[in-house]
Amino acid sequence: MKDKPEDIACNRFNFLKKSIEALPLPEPGKRSTYYDLQSPWLQIRVTSTGTKTFCIFKRVKNGNPERITLGRYPDLTIEQARREAARIAVEISDGKNPADIKRGQKKELTFSELFSDYLERHSRPNKKTWFEDQAQFRLYLEKPLGKKRLSSIDRKSIAHIHSNITKAGYAPTANRVKALLSSIFGWAICEGLCESNPVIGIKSNKENQRDRFLQSDELPRFFKALAEEPNSTIKDYVLISLLTGARRANVLSMRWQDINFERAEWRIEETKNGTPQTVTLSQEATEILLARKTSNQAIFVFPGVGKSGHLEEPKKGWKRILERAGIQNLRIHDLRRTLGSWQAKTGASLAIIGKSLNHKNQNTTAIYARLDLDPVRDSVNKATSAMLTAAGLKPLTKVTKIRGKKIG
Incomplete structure (x- = not known):
């Protein structure tokens, strides 16, 4: 319903903070409109719940009146509302219709909508590690960017996210998030x-290249904290990560069909290097996997509730384990380096270590190709026994001790 001239006259005053905050509330379901004496066309509308919103009400080029919402008071100050009203008035004088622009912006994708398209149309079909993209979005991007329209996301907002992650002590992670953002926007342009x-x-x-791995004095505390972990999926995931030295994404998506218990081998069809890998399984790793295999219908060794069907983000469980162990600055990827380091401690050659960890190095690829799994298996078994010995466990003790029973 349009305001009558006499109502407009009664409801027009010089907008001041104390005057606006003293405005009475209308009856339930009603809305009152007030007009600023200083700024033509600037209104403040008050609902029965006390919400106060600045608007502009003005005729545009075609003669039709348009109401353009500016923002809520006090989030938007009186002076800010007046400046915005003056800017929009100039646009209308130039023949533009800001209301049409706002309607167009509503049709523009938000970053969350763009990421959803990117995930379903590009990441899932083309990337083995698509679930890592999803985890990074949830951890670092959804809150600061999720609701933003694409046109409002600029270099400054991206740089702010990159800086915050870096300041939190995760410089490499900040680079990974930056790379993901670049991939998303590059795909969106295409x-x-x-x-x-x-x-x-x-x-x-x-x-800087990390050289962090579990030291001898840390292993007893680490295994004790691991044995106390209540989530068996997290516990076994960490153990298999340590005992195989496989990459994080490959362990997360580990499938039963790729494990051969008779040969004690795990076949990864495609790794980060783009090549297949056969991972030798120590006795301890084999026993952990056998204890987990309770059904022939299961697909993944470490099932999860997400769309992928497998465990996606063990960050919280990993944090619990480190806090109980009193260990700092250790990442899940460092477990992979831990196996390689203990292989070196027990006398393995660089070629053996490279073969077991599927490192791709042009200078030694030919040597890796000629190696069979027997020396790799011996090296992994020696390294595993050495780690368990350092942890206070007998090398060939039953793995049930690692998985949860009291360590003696």
Whole structure:
């Protein structure tokens, strides 16, 4: 219903903070409109619940009146509302209709909508590690960017995210998130969903090669904390990560059909290097897997509730284990380095270590190709026994001790 001239006259006053905050509430279901004496067309509308919203009400080029919402008071101050009203008035004088622009913005994708398209149309079909993209989105991108329209995301907002992750002590992770964002916007440009990539021009962090692995004095505490972990899936995932030295993504998506218990081998059809890998399984690793295999219908060794069907993000469980063990600055990927380090401690050659961890090095690829699994198996078994000995466990003791019973 349009306001009558006499109502407008009664409801027009100079907008001041104390005047606006003293405005009476209308009857339930009703809305009152007030007009600013200083700024033509600027309104503040008050609902029965006390919500106060700044608007502009003005005729546009075609003669039709348009109401354009500016924002809520006090999030938007009186002076900010007046400046915005003046800016929009100029646009209308130039023949533009800001209301049409706002309606167009509502049709524009949010970043969450773009990521959903990227995940389903590009990441899932083409990337073995698509679930890592999903985890990074949930951890680092959904909150700061999820509801934003694509046109409002600029280099500054991306740089802010990269900086915050870096300051939290995760410089390499900040680079991975930056790379994911660049991939998302690059794909969106190809699909005609946006016109520019706001990631371009943001410098990556310098990454120092990590040399962190579990030390001898840390192993007893680590295995004790692991035995106390209430989530058996997390517990076994960590153990298999340590005892195989396989990459995080491969262990997460480990399938029963790829495990041959007779040969004590796990076949990974495609690794990060783009090549297949046969992972030798120690006695301890084999016993852990046999204890987990309770059904022939299961697909994944470490099932999860997400769309992938397998465990996707063990971050919380990993944090619990480290806190109980009193161990700092250890990442899940460091378990892979731990096996390699203990192989070196027990006399394995670099070629053996490279073969067991599926390292791709042009200078030694030919040597790796000529190695069979027997020396690799011996090396992994020696390293496993050495780690368990350092942890206070007998090398050939039953793995049920590792998996949860009291360590003597």
